Amino acid sequence: MTQISSGSTPASTPKPRRPRPQVMRLTDAAAQRISELTSRADSEIVGLRVGVKNGGCAGQSYTVEYAHDVRPTDEVVEDKGVKILVDPKAVLFLLGTEMDYKADKMQAQFVFNNPNQISACGCGESVELRPAQIDG
Numbered sequence: 001m002t003q004i005s006s007g008s009t010p011a012s013t014p015k016p017r018r019p020r021p022q023v024m025r026l027t028d029a030a031a032q033r034i035s036e037l038t039s040r041a042d043s044e045i046v047g048l049r050v051g052v053k054n055g056g057c058a059g060q061s062y063t064v065e066y067a068h069d070v071r072p073t074d075e076v077v078e079d080k081g082v083k084i085l086v087d088p089k090a091v092l093f094l095l096g097t098e099m100d101y102k103a104d105k106m107q108a109q110f111v112f113n114n115p116n117q118i119s120a121c122g123c124g125e126s127v128e129l130r131p132a133q134i135d136g
Contacts, residue, residue, distance in 0.1 A: 023086050024050070024077050024097045030110060031080035033101040037066075038082070046070055047083030050099070052090040056126020058119060060093075062112050092116075095132035 026034070038045040049067040052060050067085045070076060075086040086094060098113040118128040 021095065022077060022079070023075050023091055023094055024079075024084055024099055026079045026082065026084070027098060027100040028080065029101040030099045031082050033110075034082040034084070041066060044068060047085055049074070049085045049087065050090070050094065051087030052093045052129065056121060058121040058126040058128045060129050061126045062110075063087075064110055092131035093129040 034048055038047065045066050046069060047067050049063075049065050051063040053063050054060055067074075067083075070085060073088045075088060075091050077084040077086060084099070093116055094112075094114065096115045100111045100113060102109060102111050112127075114127070114129065116129050116132050118130055120127045
């Protein structure tokens with residue numbers, strides 16, 4: 001009896017996917033402040049939406065606003081019990097960023113420690129960012 005080969009080759013095993021890096025991380029102070037803000041809001045808040053917009057003397061600025069829902073395109077970051085929703089257009093500019101919260105006698109604000117930041121204006125309201133360099 002002659003055996004006929006089907007001509008098919010064994011299926012190759014797909015390479016395991018590299019874990020996706022977390023876009024942002026939060027300090028304890030930022031997580032605590034986000035928790036305070038979302039718990040005392042007048043309406044249902046799922047977290048804060050963070051993004052980047054064009055404008056200002058350095059070219060770009062960070063945006064932070066209440067998020068009432070999770071959009072299908074949002075990059076969801078859950079860290080220290082709170083949720084940050086990152087605008088998909090801002091992901092490459094925010095990759096590796098640490099979000100902090102600083103308060104002193106004169107002001108209180110979220111501060112972004114961003115490795116993709118090239119420069120900032122003197123008033124601190126705007127920044128110049130470059131997209132993150134992604135290896136292979």
